[in-house]
Amino acid sequence: MAIRSLDDLRKIKESARQATSARHESGTQVIVGMGTCGIAAGARTVMTAILDEISRRGIQNVSVMQTGCIGMCQKEPLVDIVRPGEPRVTYGNVGPEDVPRIISEHLVNGRIVTDLVVAKL
Amino acid sequence: MEKLARAHVLVCGGTGCSSSGSKEIIPELRDNLKARGMDAEVKVVETGCHGLCELGPLVIVYPEGVFYVRVKPSDVDEIVENHLLKGRVVERLLYKEPATLATVPDYDDIAFYKKQKRYALVNCGHINPESLDEYIGADGYEGLAKTLSMTPEEVIGEIKKSGLRGRGGGGFPTGSKWQFTRGAAGDKKYVICNADEGDPGAFMDRSVLEGDPHRVLEGMIICGYAVGADEGYIYCRAEYPLAIKRLQGAIKQACEAGLLGCDILGSGFCFTIHIKEGAGAFVCGEETALMASIEGRRGMPRPRPPFPANSGLWGKPTNINNVETFANVPSIMRDGGDYFASQGTETSKGTKVFALTGKINNTGLAEVPMGITMREIIYDIGGGIPNGKKFKAVQIGGPSGGCLPEQLLDLAIDYESLTKAGAMMGSGGLVVMDETTCMVDVARYFLNFTQDESCGKCTPCREGTKRMLEILNRICDGKGTEDDIPLLESLAKSIKAGSLCALGQTAPNPVLSTLNFFRHEYEAHIRDHKCPAGVCTAFAGYTITDLCRGCGLCKKVCPVDAISGEVKGRHVIDPGRCIKCGACQTKCPFKAIDKG
Amino acid sequence: MGEKFTESEMARLDELLADLGSQKGTLIPILQKAQDIFGYLPREVLIRISEKTGTPLSRVYGVVTFYAQFHLNPRGRNIVRSCQGTACHVRGAKAILSELKKQLGLEGDETTTKDLRFTLETVACIGCCGLAPVIMVNDETHGRLVPDSVKGILEQYS
Numbered sequence: 065m066a067i068r069s070l071d072d073l074r075k076i077k078e079s080a081r082q083a084t085s086a087r088h089e090s091g092t093q094v095i096v097g098m099g100t101c102g103i104a105a106g107a108r109t110v111m112t113a114i115l116d117e118i119s120r121r122g123i124q125n126v127s128v129m130q131t132g133c134i135g136m137c138q139k140e141p142l143v144d145i146v147r148p149g150e151p152r153v154t155y156g157n158v159g160p161e162d163v164p165r166i167i168s169e170h171l172v173n174g175r176i177v178t179d180l181v182v183a184k185l
Numbered sequence: 186m187e188k189l190a191r192a193h194v195l196v197c198g199g200t201g202c203s204s205s206g207s208k209e210i211i212p213e214l215r216d217n218l219k220a221r222g223m224d225a226e227v228k229v230v231e232t233g234c235h236g237l238c239e240l241g242p243l244v245i246v247y248p249e250g251v252f253y254v255r256v257k258p259s260d261v262d263e264i265v266e267n268h269l270l271k272g273r274v275v276e277r278l279l280y281k282e283p284a285t286l287a288t289v290p291d292y293d294d295i296a297f298y299k300k301q302k303r304y305a306l307v308n309c310g311h312i313n314p315e316s317l318d319e320y321i322g323a324d325g326y327e328g329l330a331k332t333l334s335m336t337p338e339e340v341i342g343e344i345k346k347s348g349l350r351g352r353g354g355g356g357f358p359t360g361s362k363w364q365f366t367r368g369a370a371g372d373k374k375y376v377i378c379n380a381d382e383g384d385p386g387a388f389m390d391r392s393v394l395e396g397d398p399h400r401v402l403e404g405m406i407i408c409g410y411a412v413g414a415d416e417g418y419i420y421c422r423a424e425y426p427l428a429i430k431r432l433q434g435a436i437k438q439a440c441e442a443g444l445l446g447c448d449i450l451g452s453g454f455c456f457t458i459h460i461k462e463g464a465g466a467f468v469c470g471e472e473t474a475l476m477a478s479i480e481g482r483r484g485m486p487r488p489r490p491p492f493p494a495n496s497g498l499w500g501k502p503t504n505i506n507n508v509e510t511f512a513n514v515p516s517i518m519r520d521g522g523d524y525f526a527s528q529g530t531e532t533s534k535g536t537k538v539f540a541l542t543g544k545i546n547n548t549g550l551a552e553v554p555m556g557i558t559m560r561e562i563i564y565d566i567g568g569g570i571p572n573g574k575k576f577k578a579v580q581i582g583g584p585s586g587g588c589l590p591e592q593l594l595d596l597a598i599d600y601e602s603l604t605k606a607g608a609m610m611g612s613g614g615l616v617v618m619d620e621t622t623c624m625v626d627v628a629r630y631f632l633n634f635t636q637d638e639s640c641g642k643c644t645p646c647r648e649g650t651k652r653m654l655e656i657l658n659r660i661c662d663g664k665g666t667e668d669d670i671p672l673l674e675s676l677a678k679s680i681k682a683g684s685l686c687a688l689g690q691t692a693p694n695p696v697l698s699t700l701n702f703f704r705h706e707y708e709a710h711i712r713d714h715k716c717p718a719g720v721c722t723a724f725a726g727y728t729i730t731d732l733c734r735g736c737g738l739c740k741k742v743c744p745v746d747a748i749s750g751e752v753k754g755r756h757v758i759d760p761g762r763c764i765k766c767g768a769c770q771t772k773c774p775f776k777a778i779d780k781g
Numbered sequence: 782m783g784e785k786f787t788e789s790e791m792a793r794l795d796e797l798l799a800d801l802g803s804q805k806g807t808l809i810p811i812l813q814k815a816q817d818i819f820g821y822l823p824r825e826v827l828i829r830i831s832e833k834t835g836t837p838l839s840r841v842y843g844v845v846t847f848y849a850q851f852h853l854n855p856r857g858r859n860i861v862r863s864c865q866g867t868a869c870h871v872r873g874a875k876a877i878l879s880e881l882k883k884q885l886g887l888e889g890d891e892t893t894t895k896d897l898r899f900t901l902e903t904v905a906c907i908g909c910c911g912l913a914p915v916i917m918v919n920d921e922t923h924g925r926l927v928p929d930s931v932k933g934i935l936e937q938y939s
Contacts, residue, residue, distance in 0.1 A: 066443040068451050070330045073321060080322025086193045086228075087247045087311065098271050108222075111191070115226055119189035127248035128191035130272035201911045204922035238911025385866035388908035423813075423850055424907050426920055464809055465849030467905060481808035482840075483847040499805070542868035542910035549911050580867065614910075616867045630870050634905060640847075744883070771876065771928060 082124055092126045092171060094118075097142035099133025105140035106159070113160035114143070117167045126171065139182050145170050156182035190228035192269055195245040197310060199234030199395055200388075200427060201549075202241035206257065207231075210242055213261045218269070227269055233396015235310035236550035237297055240280065243310075245292055252292040253278040283546040283568035297547050300566050302528065304536045305352075305512040306389075306552045309396035314431055317438040320399040326444055328518030332407045333452040337367060340411040344514070346522030348534030353379055353470075353507030354585065354611045354687070356533075356600040359514075362504060365494035366412040369502035374414035376405050377498065377505040379475060380421040380428070383467040384583030385634065386614030389538040389550055390508035394421070394428035397512070398435035402458060404511030406445065407518055409456045412504045417456065420475050422463040432460055467638035471686045472505045474640065485640045486686035507612075509538055529555035533599035541567045543616040544574065560594040563617060574619040577718075578702065582611025584631045584638075585691030587698025588624065607698045609691070623720035624703040625710055629657040631695035635688060646689030649680035653696060663723040665711040670700065722765040725780050729756050732777035739769035739778065786819055786826075793818050794826060798833040808836060808844055812851055821852040857893045857900035859938040861885075861918050866906030868913040873927075877914050878903065880928040884935055898939070 067073055081088075096102070096111045111130070118126055136142060139156030143166065146152045153176055155166060162180060169175045176184075196202075196211050211231055218224040235243050240254035244264070251274055253264065260278060267273040279288040280295055289295050303309075312319040320326070332340050345360030366374060378401060382390040394401060405417045421429055436458055439445040447455045461479050468474045469484040476498045478484035497503025513535060517525045526534045533555040539562060542548050546568035553562060559579060563569065570576050578588040587608035589596065596602055600610050618627065636650040653676050656669050677693030684690045700707060709715045716724045729739070735753040747763040750756030758769070758778075770778040797814050801807040811830060816822055822845055831838040845851040863878045881887075881901055885894050893900045909915045912924025916934070923934050 066441070067326075068443060070450065073326055073330055073450070076318055076321045077324070077327075080318040082189065084193070084312070084319060084322050086190060087195075093248075100271075103270070112226065115189050115191055129248055130191075130270070132271050132273050200909050200922060201924070204909065204912060204915070204924045238909075241911075382908060383905065385870075385906035386868050386910055387906075388910055391908040424904065462810070462813060464813065464851065466847060478809065479806055481806045481844070483843050485847075540910060542913060543871050548868070548913070583867070614867070616871060616910075618871060622871055627867075627871075630867065634865075638905070766879065767876070768928070 082119075082122065085124060086127060088125075091148040093144075093146040094126060094128045094171065095144040095146065096128070096130050097133065097140055097144075098130040099137075099140075101133055101137040102140045102142065107141040109160050110141045110143060110158050110163065113163040114167070117163050121167070121172070123167075123172065136182070142182070147171075147174060150174070151184050153181060154183040155180040190226055191248075192227045193247040194227060194229050194264075194269070195232050195247070195310070196229065197233070197235050197241060197243040198231040199238070199241075199310075199392060201234060201238030202243055203427075205241045205255075207242035209258045210244065210256060210261060213258045214265070217261055217265045221265065221270065223265070223269065230313045231315075232311060233309045233314045234392040234550065236306065236392070236552075237547060238550075239546070239548040244278075245310075249274070249290075250292045251290050252280050252295060254280045283571075297549070297551070297566055297568070300557070300561060301552050302536050302554050303552050304516060304525075304528075305393060305400075305509055305538055306396075306550065307516070308400065309392055309550075312397070314396050314398055315434055317399060317435070317442060320397070324519060325399055325515070326403055328515035329403050329406055329444070330450055332410055332518050333450055333454060337411045337413065340407065340518070341367060343518060343522045344411070347513075347517045347525040348522070348529070349510065349513055349517060349525065350533065350600065351506060352509035352513070352537065352613070354384075354582070354609070356610055359506060359510055362494065362506070363408060363411050365492070366414075366502050366504040369495045371502050373416075373501045374412055375498045375501055375503040376409045376412065376414045376417040377472075377475070377479070377503055378405055378417065378419040378511055379470065379472065379505055379507040380419050380425075381463050381470045381475060382422060382425075382508070382612065383470045383638075384585075384612045384614050386542050386580075386583055386616045387540045387612040389540055389613060391425050391428055392550055393508050393512045393538075394425065395431055398428075398431045399439065400512050400515055401432075401508055402435055402439055402445070404506075404514035405458060406449065406456050407514050408504060408506065408511065410454055412502075414504065415455050415457070417458040418461055418479055418498070419458060420461045420463060420469070420479060423465060429460060429462065436460070466640070467634075468640045468686070468688055471688060474686070475505070476503065483640075485642045486688075488685060509613075530597065530599045532601050537598075537610070537613055539613045539615050541615050541617070543580075544570055544619040544622070545617040546571050555599045556597045558595050558597055559589060562598075562615065563594070567617070570617065570619050574621065577618045577620050577622055578624065580608075580616040580618065580627065580695070581614070582609040582694075583614050584635050585609060585687065585694055586611045586614075587694050588618075588627070588702060590702040607694070607701055609694070621718050621720070623661075623716050623718040624699040624706045625657065625660055625716075626718075626720045628696045628699045629654065629661055632657055632692070635692040639688065639692075643683070643685040643689060645680045645683035646685070646692065649676055649684075650689070650692050652676055653680070653693065657696070660707060660710045661716075661721045661723065663710070663714050663721075665707075667711060669711065670704070670707055674700065719780050722767070725765045725767075726760055727758050727763060727765065727767070727770060728779050729758060730777050730779055731755060732775050734775055734777070736774065738772050738774065742768045742772045744768065786823070790818055791829075794829060795833075798830065802834045808834065808841070809848075812841075812845060816851060821855050824853075855893070855897065857897050859899050859919055861899055861901045861916060861935075862904040862907065863901065864905075864907050864909070864913070864915045864917070865903045866910060866913070868910035869906075869915060872913040874914040876928050877916065877926050877931065880931045881916070881935075884931055899935070 244253040349359040474484040474486040493503040740748040915924040
């Protein structure tokens with residue numbers, strides 16, 4: 065596409081920024097438990113749902129990471145949300161259908177989804 | 186819209202890493218991710234050079250920023266399985282500090298990068314050089330947009346304020362150069378980017394061209410606007426095929442996006458860029474020779490004045506800067522000249538990219554603020570000298586430069602301090618030498634180079650370098666006489682004074698500088714018939730010690746059958762036949778062959 | 782002399798000259814592309830270039846002999862460039878070069894093997910100093926070499 069003005073340039077910059085956001089320091093983290101147990105319990109579909117939801121909403125400055133087993137295998141899939149300056153919150157037995165709620169309530173608006181929480185660190 | 190990827194795997198596709206095998210890693214990664222159905226969520230990006238070529242191929246995994254070194258295609262499965270799927274870092278592939286052997290997982294904590302200040306190289310290794318969008322995402326073309334809202338005089342003022350000086354060697358103030366071209370009479374003017382990086386030991390321009398080609402284009406367009414030119418040439422050496430390919434791609438993208446061509450960003454300003462491939466002549470790095478070559482003639486320098494700013498390409502006013510200089514321009518325009526000027530020393534502002542090579546642990550590219558000491562570059566960034574050897578000297582500035590010995594390691598580096606010490610900034614190639622390097626041989630090496638590359642137009646350079654080389658050959662062959670040192674010095678003086686261009690004027694520098702700091706090595710060759718570093722083969726003799734197990738490998742490898750001995754018995758070298766090639770010593774598995 | 786190149790090669794040269802011949806400053810690109818077609822720059826080709834571009838033959842020869850890239854004699858199918866840059870020099874480029882000569886059976890000033898499989902040249906620096914000593918075969922760079930690696934590398938090219 066032709067870039068005709070500074071505004072056009074800025075628009076490309078914004079979308080390119082989101083596409084490369086994984087490479088920048090970001091404040092908020094979503095961490096999915098991807099040990100053998102997590103994967104067996106369906107963590108991968110949850111991960112995919114999280115990525116879809118974040119791109120759909122165009123949320124910036126979030127990194128989605130994965131971690132190994134943290135020993136709470138009966139509650140897998142586990143998803144942690146870490147917002148800067150706030151405690152790390154762990155959600156358990158997360159299914160893809162819970163993802164939109166966790167993203168919109170907690171990640172965007174900072175309200176913990178109490179019925180899914182298993183721990184607060 | 187492209188789906189958001191949770192992880193980005195950056196694989197270095199610079200020339201260094203490609204030749205150590207990164208080309209096989211990328212398809213392997215893509216296939217492996219695809220087989221696991223992870224190809225949509227993990228993005229594989231081929232980047233330009235990260236500068237730490239010694240440890241290539243380099244792979245960096247984001248968001249964690251984990252830095253893997255010397256990755257082989259066979260390691261890919263483990264990285265995907267453990268790191269990308271399960272979130273466990275693959276410890277054995279992590280970078281280890283050469284000094285402490287501690288593993289460092291995080292890119293930003295590695296000593297090689299910690300002391301660097303990446304300004305011209307900021308994107309190299311961090312964006313996909315073939316993607317215009319990624320360049321724009323990293324603030325690309327914003328400096329140009331800002332430039333086009335200013336008057337050309339204001340742009341030149343900003344460059345002057347930054348204190349930027351030519352990074353190709355001379356160190357001429359860039360703003361003043363632009364001013365001269367702007368002020369020159371004529372309605373047709375040219376901008377040339379000198380990408381004929383010929384100094385042996387320097388490869389920063391190659392890395393910028395390969396890793397961030399749009400930055401160079403942006404710098405040239407800004408320059409064109411400031412000096413009033415509508416056409417630009419990039420003169421790139423043919424030995425850099427990847428750089429040429431990336432530049433061609435970038436020019437095409439920029440044209441399609443309206444960042445090159447007519448009415449750029451709706452400003453009414455027009456600019457086009459062509460690429461000219463060099464044909465293999467070092468002297469074409471000299472600006473008047475370079476222009477002769479673009480015009481299709483023999484690349485021979487001509488006397489100045491007239492300077493290119495008044496009469497350059499096809500007789501028109503022309504502004505020539507090198508790649509690294511142009512690469513600094515976009516950020517200066519975006520952030521303002523003051524920020525750039527806040528780095529560096531009184532007379533030399535900003536940062537400089539140095540190519541670290543030779544006897545040093547971390548070979549590669551380092552961009553540091555001017556005013557840093559050589560000790561910091563060699564020991565903190567470069568990780569010191571390998572194999573416990575002792576530092577002897579660092580050669581800076583290529584064939585035009587000189588050597589700095591140990592006592593000058595704490596010198597704060599800028600254009601002036603280096604010239605005062607008998608070296609020069611040059612393009613920024615640093616070749617580290619240890620106790621096993623012979624300084625007479627190094628001087629001979631450079632003279633051999635300049636002699637070979639002398640275009641032959643003026644006598645002092647053509648004949649003078651040849652005579653100097655003959656003397657150095659004589660000294661290295663053990664046939665030097667007491668008169669040779671004063672003869673070298675007087676020849677050097679005449680060549681410096683009488684040559685037409687910088688190639689000749691600086692050609693004697695490596696000899697003068699080694700004579701200044703390492704005269705005793707010349708004297709040892711002449712008086713004592715010894716090469717203290719054991720390099721010059723005329724003085725070497727090889728003997729086999731009693732560590733010999735009689736394996737016979739030396740006998741097999743000897744090209745002149747000078748070695749004899751029975752299997753499992755100690756072998757001997759016939760000194761009359763030996764040509765001192767050293768092949769036996771390299772081959773011996775028991776370190777049983779001594780040179781002395 | 783004469784029948785070394787085909788009609789189609791000559792036709793490509795004429796096409797190239799029709800394309801670039803009349804523009805200014807194109808002598809070097811023409812020579813580069815002509816060398817791509819023929820592998821080197823035979824006398825007949827230089828004469829044709831001189832005639833079609835109106836450049837005196839002496840000037841064409843002047844340019845060809847000035848630049849290291851141009852060759853007046855046939856070259857091998859594979860071009861081996863042994864880097865003699867500073868970094869390679871201090872890390873043992875000389876030993877690599879003599880091993881290359883030995884493996885290729887080249888003596889004295891010979892550069893091309895009799896079977897035209899390889900041409901060996903030295904190059905001042907290929908900008909890959911981080912991996913010194915290096916050689917380049919065609920467009921591929923091979924680094925961190927020791928004399929023993931040479932044989933295996935050459936075997937990859939036929």
